[in-house]
Amino acid sequence: MPIAGNRDGASSRGGWFHDWSGPLVLALVVTIAGPVAAEDFPLRDKYASVGVPPVETEELADSLDAMTVVDARSPYEYETLHIRDAVSIPLDSGDFKESVLALAEESGQPLVFYCNGVTCAVSYKAALKAKKAGVADAxxxxAGVLAWARENPEQTVLLGEPLQSDDQLIxxxxxxxxxxxxxxxxARIQSSDDPMIVDIRSRDQRQGVSLFQMRDRHVPLTGDNRELDGLVETAKSEDRPMFFVDATGKQVRWLQYYLEERGISEYWFLEGGASQIYESMSTQ
Known part of the structure; x- marks a missing residue:
């Protein structure tokens, strides 16, 4: 089965970042990692009994060539920032099981899954799914890709290029x-002149439901970025503020880089994403 990424720092699932031009505006988000403690990793206790042991940052850095690293996030997130030589196999990809089994057999090494950070369960879910598929050592x-990038910038890939310094992370x-x-x-939408509201959730996440009475544009973050490019250019030329909604308020972290690079100054994200709106509706 085909592997969903390759080991030279490039992804085989989309490549729209590489079409960008102009100076890089460094607008990625990083959370400063604190000392390792149980409370710093809230998911470890939850998954302690399922047989997917965690790997610390220093251990992974020392053993990077002896382990095969798998990025279980979306291709969009992978192409923004990933661990050097990581293979992109999104948790929700249709061929996930076949891909991880093929990768484990090809590499002959333990598979180490990661996602965005200590509160992101995607890495654990991916490792558990891999074990159930037959991967012996998952x-x-x-700690997540942002913690890794701060500690090991030389072993990190930003938009297809080696990260030069953690100064490139804001x-x-x-x-x-x-x-x-x-x-x-x-309130800001209501007070803005001709705001542009963009729902970047996937089709499965949106499920055909507009949260803004059809005033929003649905533009999922995929490998084809032409529609979003068009909206951004319209917003710039017409001086319209942009408002973005994702599923849980986390995907917009990666979108921020794109918006900064494009020179958008008036843009806002909904804290908590669509899940926050649904939670508010359920309590009314």
């Missing part, structure tokens, strides 16, 4: 500055 790097505060709580998000 582990997780649950502080978490810069991302939070663009986050608006639900009430503030709606």
């Amino acid at each position: 582990r997780v790097y649950d 502080a978490d505060e810069e991302f939070k500055r663009r986050l608006l709580a639900e009430d503030a998000f709606y």
Whole structure:
């Protein structure tokens, strides 16, 4: 079966980042990692009994050539930032089981799955799914790609190029500055002249439901970025603020790089994403 990525820092699932031009505006988000403690890794206790042991940052760095690293996130996230030589096999890909089995057989090494950080369960779910598929040695790097990038920039790939320094990653505060709580998000939309609202959830996540009375545009983040390119150019030329909604408020972290590179100054993200809206609706 085909592997969903390759081991030279490039992905075989889409490549729209490589079509960008112009100076790089460094707008990725990083959470500064603290000392290792049980409370810093809230998912470890939950998954302790399923046989997918965690790998610490230093251990993975020392054994990078002896382990095969698997990025279980979306291709979009992978192409933004990933661990050097990581293979892209998204957890929700249709050929996940076949791909991880083929990769384990090809490499003859333990498979180490990672995602975005300590509260992201994708790595654990991927490792567990791999074990159920027949992968004998599946582990997780649950500190996540951002913690890795800060500690090991030379072993990190940013938009297809080696990360030169952790200075290319901006502080978490810069991302939070663009986050608006639900009430503030709606208020800013209402007070804006001709706002552009963009729902970037996948089709499965959206399920055909508009949360903004059909005032929003549905543009899933996929390998084909032409529609989003068009909206961004329209927003720039007409001086319209942009408002983005994802599923849980995490995918917009990666979108921020694109928006900064494109020179968008007025853009906002809904804190908590669509899940926050649904939660509010359920309590009313």
